[in-house]
Every structure is written in C-alpha cells, then in structure tokens.
Amino acid sequence: MAVDRLLPTDEARALIELTREVADKELATRVDDHERGDGMYPEGLFRTLGETGLLGLPYPEEYGGGAQPYEVYLQVLEELAARWATVAVTTSVHGLACFPVATFGTETQKQEWLPRMLAGELVGGYSLSEPQAGSDAAALRCRAEQGEDGDYRITGEKAWITHGGRADFYALFARTGEGSRGVTCFLAPGQTEGLTFGRPEEKMGLHAVPTTSATWDGGVVEADRRIGDEGQGLQIAFAALDSGRLGIAACAVGLAQAALDAAVEYANERQTFGKRIVDHQGLGFVLADMAAAVDSARATYLDAARRKDAGVPYSRQASVAKLVATDAAMKVTTDAVQVFGGAGYTRDFPVERYMREAKIMQIFEGTNQIQRLVISRHFAR
Template sequence: MDVDRLLPTPEAADLIALVREIADKELAPRVDRHEAAETYPEGLFATLGEAGLLGLPYPEEHGGGGQPYEVYLQVLEELATRWAAVAVATSVHTLACHPLHSFGTAAQQERWLPDMLEGRVIGGYSLSEPQAGSDAAALSCKAERTEDGDYRVTGNKAWITHGGKAGFYSLFARTGPGSHGISCFLAPGETEGLSFGKPERKMGLQAVPTTSAHWDGAVLEADRLIGAEGQGLQIAFSALDSGRLGIAACATGLAQAALNSAVDYANQRTTFGRKIIDHQGLGFLLADMAAAVDAARATCLDAARRRDLGRPFSRQASAAKLIATDAAMKVTTDAVQVLGGYGYTRDFPVERYMREAKIMQIFEGTNQIQRLVISRQLTQADA
C-alpha cells in the first residue's frame, strides 16, 4: 500500500509518483532474483541516474535535483520499500558526493560534479578501516606527497558499499599525525594500484557488494585533494548527520515493506473461520507495527525539515537513525511472526527484510554511538 504523504509542493508529489512508477517497474520485479543469487543489478543505477534520482538534494546548477532533504528522504524510503540494498547504495552515493560539493574548488566541481550528480558515475565512501570503524581519528591508511607533488596512497580500507563497482570513491587517508592529519581525496575507481577484496558474505543486502580495498602505493594527482590537507575529519563529520538521515529513511522504507507484507497476509489468511487480522491479538500487533513505522517517518522528517531550514539537527538526526532502525528491526521481526512458519521461509520476503534490518542498526554509526551523541548534547544543553 502506498504511504499517504504530506509533501511540500506539487512538484514533490509528481516526483514521488515518478519514483513509485520506476520502483515498481525496475526494482520490484528484480529484487528477489538478485538478492537470492547475490548478483549485481547491472544497469539499474544508470536507469536511476537518467531519471534524475542520484543527485536530488544537490543544486540544479551542478546537475542535481534541487530538492529539499524532506523530499529526498521520502524518495529513499520509496526505493527501500521495494529494494533496501538499492536505497542504501543511493544514500551512500549521495554521501560520497558531499565532499566535492561542499569543499571542492569551483574548478573541481565543474570538472567532476555533473557526472556524479547526474548518475553517470556511482560513488563509494571510503572512511572505515579494519581497525577504525566508529573511531575515524584512528585511520592508518596513508597518503604521502611525492616529489611531483602528487599523493602516494598505501593502506587498507573496509566496509565500502559498491566497492569494486563504483566509478569514484571519497577516500579519507592520513597525511599527517593526529586527528588533524587526515585528508580527503576524490579517487577514481580505476586507479592503478587500487584493488578490492572479495565481497563480504553478508546477512543481507546481497545484491550490492560491500568490500575491503587495498591501496598499494597508488598515485593520486594533487588536484584530487578535496579541501585542505588535514581537513578530512571535518569533511567526514560534516556529512555524517545527513548520512544518518539517509539510513533512517531506508530503514523506514524497509519497515513499511514488512508492514505491507504482514497486513496483506493477515487479510488473506483465515483461522477459526475469520481473517487473522480480525483476531484482536494479531490486530494489536499490526497496530503497534504501523505506529512504529509512522513514528520513524515523523522523526526522520522532523530532522530533515530542520536541516532544510538551516537549523541545528545533529541530535535529531541521531534520534531519527536510532528510532527508525530500531523500529525496522522490531517491525520486520514481528512481520515474520505474523506469517508464522511461512515467514521463516524464503517463499515470502519478510525473512529477508528481517536480515536486512539488522545492518541498519550498525552502519552510519552504531545505535550505541547515536545514544552517545544524544546524551552528550543533552549534557551540553544543561551546562
């Protein structure tokens, strides 16, 4: 069932209608096959790019869609309701475009940004390392100056969505000591000396690879540095709140998909001469699921509207990520319960939804990190 959305403009309503049409035509018929076979949907992201869906929250003058975050998040949600892996990869691509858009020079933006925002190349975000996940200041991958003024990159990165498939990576590497010694680079996907590990054997989101990367003395030209040397953590952290909202929207869409499946099943299955949705115990369970999805959506949109107004939204972004992803885990688990034994089989999608929901509580900062962010801001408010 389609969500009854409150959208800010008629243009936004038209966009959502377009997204639903594309998602129903291009995503829904393919998701089960690719997720089961763990195969990449070749050409799908090009289709999304041609439709203008891969640069929505960025300015039109650079090839973006010029949409407020309030609308962009609801597009992500619609995609996630059909295919969570595609929505997550779209969110990561948007995150990967942020450093160049917000910190690149005019020349860099003119050279690279249109292809990125128009979806002709897909981006990956390369911040985490095997021993540096939530602790970004502990990065060890190095970018050292060469005699020619370029950068030679050596080290390992981890947990890269679209690893080996992306056309560019926003790479964070160490150029000096301490937390102020990390820099950001726009690295081409075909860089000589860059190789990728086998895709991780994940619990869910199987159709889009997540890999490690090995930089074996690969050389990046000097103009691939985004911002100033040592500005990397500032660049990375400036995008985290927005990235968390993207994952919160994906989690909300996933929860909506699980709710839809559970309601459809409960309206068809009968026991003791009645539809199972008419049994109060099950009806109340579905009601709690619907309330959780509504609460997740409302929390996401509240944070997005604050962002669109230029107001602080860090605490609200962490709350949205925490609430939406916890809701997705509970709603998908309850959806399996509604379907009973059938929910535990791969004949129905709810078991996949449950597996996909778990990662939502982990990436873009674990939910424990979100609680830390929220609690620290509460302490600051009392000071």
C-alpha cells in the first residue's frame, strides 16, 4: 500500500513516484532470491540507484547530488526499505560514508571524489567500530602513523563494516594521538595493499550485503585522503551519525510499513469462525496499534529532518527518532508474525524476514540504550 505523503514540492512528489517505480522493478522483484540462505550480492544494483540519482539526494547539485531536503531523502529511504531493507540500509550507509568529504572535505577533495560517489561509481562503507570499541568510539585503537613522506600507515582491527570487502572506499577513523581528540578521519580506498577483510558475519538478517571485520597491516593512505584536521575525527564521526541515525529511522519505518501492509492484506483474506480475521475486534485492535506505531515513528523522523533542513540543532531529535522508529519496527514486525499465526513463522511469507531484519536496527548506528544516554545527556546540560 503506497503511503499518502505530504511532500513540500512537485519535484519531491515526482521523486517519490520515481523511487516507487525503481523499487518495485529493481528491488521487490529480486529481494526473495537474494535474501535466502547466505544471500547473493545484488550486483550492479547500487550503480543503478546512482544512475537514477537516488544515492546522492541530500548533497549539492554542483557535485552531482540532488539538492533535496533531508525530509524528502528520508522518505525515499523509507520507500526502498519497504521493498528491501538491506538495500535501503546500505544506501543509508553510503550516504554516511559520503558525509565526511561533503561536510569537512576541502574543495579539491569534493571536486575529485564526490561526483563519482554520488553517481554510484564509487560505493562507500563506514569504518568506525572496532572489536573492543563499538558504542564507545573514543576507545579506538587502530592507529594511523604519518611517515616522512606525509602519508599515513594504518595498523589495527576494524569491525562491523557494512559492505565490507565490497565497497570502493571507506570513511575510516583511526588514532593519530591520545584521548578523544586523537582520532582522525580518512577516505580509505577499498583496495589497499595491507588491507584484508574477514569472513562475512553469519547474520540473522540483511543477508545480501556482507558485514565484515578488517585488518590493517601497515596499509598506506595518502596524505591528501585525510579528511579534516588531525584529531577532528570524532567530531566528524558524531556529526555523521546524527544524519545516519535518521537514515536508519527511515529504514525502520519502511520495514514496519511493509509488515503492516502484509498483515492487513492477510487479515482481509484469512477467515476464521465464518468471518475475516480483520473483523475480529481483538485482531483489529492489534492492527490499529501497529498503524499508530508506524505513523508515530514516521512523524518523529520527519520532525528531526525538518530541524536539520532548517539548520537548527537536531541531535537529540535524531536519537529520539532512531529509538522510537526502531523499537516500533521490532514491535510491528513481531505483531505481523502473530497476525499470520503459524504461517508467519514460515518462509512462505515475508513477515518472518521482516522481524529478523528489524532486530539489528535497534543495535547499529548506536544501540537504543546509547540513544537513551544521548537523550538524557541533553537534559543534563
């Protein structure tokens, strides 16, 4: 069921229609085959999304972006997630990986790299987490040591890299000094001597795109690939994560909407005791609660996005949106399985996949416990 959206311009409405056409043709027709078992990588799909302009929507036109408000970009992500959560999440991560160059890069760096990133010629990953530093980003140990030639040699372990081993570049965060101001951001090439990737994680869901660890064994990243100043890395990372959390919130809402749509369709077809199960009040109330959760979650991410678009602080609202939307997705997808009964526990219907995919959204881009910490710290200030 297409969501009736309130969009700010005719251009935005046309963009959503284009997104639906692309998502129905390129995503909905392929998702089941690619998400079965270990999954198959969706070869060529991200290039297709780039060619249609969907990878660079919130970035400036002068670099090949779409110059769209964030509230529109997030609704595009929601439409993608309603068809294929893995692709939507990876699209969000790509946007996250572009953020350091677009926001903190020099004009030369922007001109050199952004057009190819936004066109989908170069697809990115985000390499912040480490085996002992997930939520605690200040505990990073991976080091970048500058040689006499000015280039940096990277040594250490990274973890939980979406698109690991497949991405063309990574927004890499490594330690160049001590303390919270001792982390620096780099635009690391995906193919670098001294960079190897671990075996893809055997995940509960999101099978079609790998998540891996990485080992840097003295791999060289050229000096002109440092983004921002030395020691500015955590500032860049946290600024990017505010935007990234909104991306995940939108993906969670798209996933929850898909689960709600499937549950409503099934409830109108399935009959028990001589009538459709949607006509049983107990089941109807479940569907009503699911719909309320989806609509409320959408409202929270749109509120945060409009604050971002207006240039006012939105960090707390981004954490609220991520928390509310991903908790809602977990509840709604679980309830969708319940609506289907025993059939929902089988792979004959997509709701069991939706439930598995929803779980990770409460974890990455900062666990929901971390979101509560971020929100509470705003009040402590």
